[in-house]
Amino acid sequence: MRTQVGIIGAGPAGLLLSRLLTLQGVDNVVLENRSREYVEARIRAGILEQHTVDTLTDAGIGDRLHRQGMEHHGIHLQYPGTRHTLDFPALCGRTVWVYGQTEVTKDLIKAQLAGGPPLLFEVSDVVPEDVDTDSPRIRFTDAEGRRQVLECDVVAGTDGFHGVSRPVVQQAAGGRVWERTYPYAWLGILADATPSTDELIYAWHPEGFALYSMRSPTVSRLYLQVDPSDRIEHWSDDRIWDNLATRLALDGWDVSTGPVTEKSILPMRSFVSAPMRRGRLFLAGDAAHIVPPTGAKGLNLAIADVTLLATALVRLLQEKQTDLVDSYSDRALARVWRCTHFSWWMTSMLHRAGDDFDAQLQLSQLRRVCSSEPAARELAENYTGLPLDR
Template sequence: MRTTVGIIGAGPAGLLLARLLHRTGIDCVVLESRTRAYVERRQRAGMLEQGTVDALRECGAGGRLDAEGMVHHGIELRFEGERHHIDFPGLTGGRTVTIYAQTEIVKDLVALQLADGPTLLFEAEALAVEGPETASPVVRFAHEGNERTLRCDWVVGCDGGHGVARAAFPAGTGRSYAYDHPYSWLGVLADVPPSCEELVYARGTTGFALHSMRSPSVSRLYLQVPNGTDAGDWPDERIWDELAARFEVAGDWRLERGPVTAKSVTPMRSWVHEPMRHGRLLLAGDAAHIVPPTGAKGLNLAVSDVRILARAFAGLHRTGSTELLDRYSRTALERVWQATRFSYDMTRMLHAHPHEDAFERRLQLARLRRITESRSAAAELAANYTGLPLAPRPREAAESRR
């Protein structure tokens, strides 16, 4: 097989990049090791920045998103028994976020790809990326019982932190930075309408809790738990009791309870790999970076990576110049590190550290007070949460310097 851009991984990053390239007239092939049913069931984040919503609309995947997505105009911070609303549009000039499950994004993008897009192969496991330093790198993959090759002009790895793309970087050509937080999240899905209109971030006396949602009838909730926690050690009643205690505020608010349909424990980790390019092999999404979910940046960072890549490939297609591709790693990493910083700060501000003392707790409360009492501090949180802008297009940048 032969293509211009070989894409490894059919998560949101790989599928969105394929759609954006297709609309620009650039040929590509997407290889996905799992079945279609598996990738369309895979539960992940569902909070979309304004830029992510714009990108999905741009590639033609905005129909169900606009009809079913839940637009949120802010978040609520809870601590010391108090409720504080952070007004995103009022602080950012109109920006909002949207709740729309990643499983639905994948379904929409897969349907578009199979209807009129370039090749998308399921159960096609990438085995290796060979010759990334050459002008024609090759992806070896297994499909339908045979080993095959995909010869490309460029390869984009959207296959996560344990995929073959990052493994193809020779030793000494990159460096990883990591921080493991000393706690995890116990996440539950429950068949009960959300008890709030927007996301609630709570810093309770025994730790952090988050109230989110997947739809008007399904709630998604999280509890801070020690690392190594077994979800089986948390019966439903214990989960609901602990959530109610951490969300407790003065007034008549009440946490609605219902059947828990899924439980899982997620370690909290920050990880960034530099650079995001080696030769003609480029990384995007979880293949290059992972952030704790506190700031809801994981999916949105993956989307910003592929938006930058799509612009770069469009520039190459239009002018023959690799200038934007040569700058891809540096441009993407600037945004990655800002999102990593924001996610780290949100995590440290809202979670109870296992070994924290009274001094650290007072600092956390001071940070929260600063946000709720200072418009400039609240605006900084809102700007990061709704999504920092991408770097300007080359023409826009040139005009801004005049």
């Protein structure tokens, strides 16, 4: 098999990279070790920054997003007795959209299978080779058990934290990893409950953080701060709803409830791997970085990565110019660290940890954001997405 770009991983990063390259006339093949059904069922992030919406729309993947997604103009910050609204358009002129990563993935797969480049599911034994040369290859076993070799000009590793691509890049001289594990996790639920809020609620509470989000006009997505060692079977639906009601309590307002259709516990950590390139192998998305979900940055960072990478690869493969691929890692990592800091800051401000001294510091920071326009604007600019350096 022969192609220009071999893409390992069919999450949103790999699929969007394939789409952007195809639109510019660059041949590519996408390899995925899971089934289509598994990939389309993964529950992930739900907040899309403005640049993500614009990128998907420009790539012809925005029709269902604009029909079914929900544009949001701000968030509510809450601590006991106070709920304050941040108006994003007034603060920074941008908005965000609620549209699940699962739906983005479905849209990208549908477009890929409707006459797009090859997308091979259920491959195994994937090994990128000769990435330090101008003729890398990917060895793999296809779904029928046949050994295959995909000859490429470039390999893109969009296969997540546990994928095969990052270790190959890390073997390069100077490879480095930064990591922080947080002393709390999120218990998340999907519920068939009409949202009782117009915007997302980020709530600090002495008993722990809570987040009220949504996926549609009839489905709510809610989260509770829990201990990382907690087990989901310890949390009955009634216990979850009682804790949500306590942590989100506000006079004259109640949490709307309904049948819980999915629940899980998500550990929280920050992770950055550098560089994001070795020779002709480039990393994007979770293969290179992970952020806690508080700042709604994970999916959006992946989209930013592949937007930069697609532009760089087109310039390399069609114009034989190396300037953008040579600067890709540094440019991508500059945004990664900005988003990593914002995610850490939001997480540290809102999650209960430490003693009462720490609690007062958190409340002081929240009051500052709620009372200062410059402080509120800083949050709004980062939350809605800083301009993308192409």
